[in-house]
Amino acid sequence: MTSLLTNISAMTALTTLKGINTQLDMTSNRVSTGQRVSNAADNAAYWSIATTVRTDNASLGAVKDSLGLGSSAVDTAYNGLNSILTDLQNMRAKLQTALTPGVDRSKVQTEIAAIQNKMKATADSSVSSGQNWISVDSAASNYQSQQQVVAGFSRNAGGTIDFSYVKVDVGTIKLYDATGTSITKPATEAQVFASQSLTGTAPFRPGAAAGTRGTADFSSAVVELSIKLNGGAGVTLKLDKASLTAAVADVTKVTTDEFIDAINNTIAATTGLTGNVTAGLDSQGRLTFKTTAATSTTKIQVDTTANNTIDVGFGAASATGAVATGTNASSTTGKGTLDSDVGTYTAPGMTGAYTVANFDISKLVGTKGDDDLRAIINAVDQAIGKVTDAGTKLGANKTQIDGQKTFVDTLMKANDRTVGILVDADVEEESTKLKALQTQQQLAIQALSIANSSSQNVLSLFR
Known part of the structure; x- marks a missing residue:
């Protein structure tokens, strides 16, 4: 039956066309954005998970940056230590030469003073991102005896965020301390x-x-x-x-x-x-x-x-x-390895304590002078051992940081893959679907045109 008031065929064709247009819009959006879930309306669960993973990846990116800065600081401190270690070895060789009878110790001291100045300059210039871990001022408000490099980020099942750290014990690797104030240890109970x-x-x-x-x-x-x-x-x-x-x-x-x-x-x-x-x-x-x-x-x-x-x-x-x-309560000196007191002069004309950074052998004469020189050689040798230990600790920190950098990079890539699995569109499939929907749209438009022309056919019967 044909009705002048209700064109059922046209209504059916129009409904079909609307459905095709909706699918066409969705497919076009997937092709243009490359995502099948681009907002919460597409798939609330997947969108929520992907958003959380993206947020975590941003935090991991910050962790990666922190590891990069930490690696730079460790490298700078290690290079400074390594240079000073070479200087100490050179210093010990010159001190051993000074033990030889007839050697002018004042001339040897001139060379040693140059080495001492070079070591201090090297330590003072070992700065990375405003931080110096081998030449410090323990009285400064921003001084931290233990530095922490952010090395990891995690979120537990309850949503609580936690961070892991690579800890660098500056107090055990510092070579110079500008202040060297005493550290008071609390009294203990019986x-x-x-x-x-x-x-x-x-x-x-x-x-x-x-x-x-x-x-x-x-x-x-x-x-x-x-x-x-x-x-x-x-x-x-x-x-x-x-x-x-x-x-x-x-x-x-x-x-x-x-x-x-x-x-x-x-x-x-x-x-x-x-x-x-x-x-x-x-x-x-x-x-x-x-x-x-x-x-x-x-x-x-x-x-x-x-x-x-x-x-x-x-x-x-x-x-x-x-x-x-x-x-x-007791106090201990908080100086560094090279500016801590390591002995006291006994030779005539020499008084007070000395450090590896400031000893003077130019006036060490006689038997007691030789004794003092031997004590200084031992002190330098012990300093070499301590600096070597400090370099070992920094090397271990460096290895840990580099390993963590590799792991964080791998984790970020895994998270990217997770997000891709959840929200990325199959562009080949969506492109094929787009062509099919465009064809269906054209057919639906033709069907609607045919359905609308049926009423005109009825009017021709009255001509």
């Missing part, structure tokens, strides 16, 4: 140790079956320890069934953790010990008692008592027991 691990003592049944091994039976056992602080009167620490019942799950199977907790609970309730002493286990599992104050005047003495029925590593009662004293 700490006494038992003679063996707690689980190795007989009461904790090291050879027993699995159910009781490493636990102690306190149903009838008693541990009494006399603790003295700073030479004062001893305070007795007692652990038995009565004191352990409320603190442990089973007094016949007291674990080492429960035992330590029980000791500390007893200390907290004992006048003279609370707040002054803590008990624990060291890395070897030995029972330890430590003072809470950290000064050289703090002293702790631990001894067993006559009523002690089991041994927890402190042995039998004695006159002195185990004694320990804390240490005061």
Whole structure:
């Protein structure tokens, strides 16, 4: 039936043409962009994954740049060290020549002074990206004794980002330090140790079956320890069934953790010990008692008592027991390998300490002068060993950085392939499809034209 009001054929042809045009637009976009997923509407899941991988690749690119800068800094420091190592070897040869009778040591010193100046100039000029790792100023606000080169980037399953680093210990490779201020080490508390691990003592049944091994039976056992602080009167620490019942799950199977907790609970309730002493286990599992104050005047003495029925590593009662004293804060010189004091002159007319960077042999005469010269030669030889060690460390850092650079580059390429698999279009397939859709579009337009002409055919019947 033909209707003047509704042209069903034209509507069908138009719907078909719209569908073809939609597919044609999509295919054209894929051909022009080279991607089958260019926005979230194309495929939300793939777009999200690809976006995250691209973001990670950008971060890896920054890591690669960081590794490049780190590699440059390591190379610069290594080249400086290597040059100075050659200078030190040359210096040692000249010093050995100066030992020969009749050699004018003042002339040799002129050559040595030139070498010393050259070494300092080499170290000062070993700068990369504003950083100098072999000639430093430890008092500067931007000084870091340990440099960290970003070497890796990762994202865990929860989305948390983490970085890995190549660490360069500048404090152990520096040759010169402009400031050389003293470094204060904190005072330490007094700490006494038992003679063996707690689980190795007989009461904790090291050879027993699995159910009781490493636990102690306190149903009838008693541990009494006399603790003295700073030479004062001893305070007795007692652990038995009565004191352990409320603190442990089973007094016949007291674990080492429960035992330590029980000791500390007893200390907290004992006048003279609370707040002054803590008990624990060291890395070897030995029972330890430590003072809470950290000064050289703090002293702790631990001894067993006559009523002690089991041994927890402190042995039998004695006159002195185990004694320990804390240490005061101390200072060490923070200079570099070449400007640290390595000896003191003994020759007539020479006073004070000297370093590899500033020693003077021009006035070293007589027996003591020869002794000083030999000491200087030994000091230079030791400096050669230290500089060699520093070069070894930098070489290891260099190898690690180069290996990481290769890995990051490989990882970035793998990520690019992952993104390509998810979002890239098959251009050959899409091009073929484009031609087919263009042909379908032309046919749909012709079909629509034919469907629209049918109403004109009806009107001709009324002419």
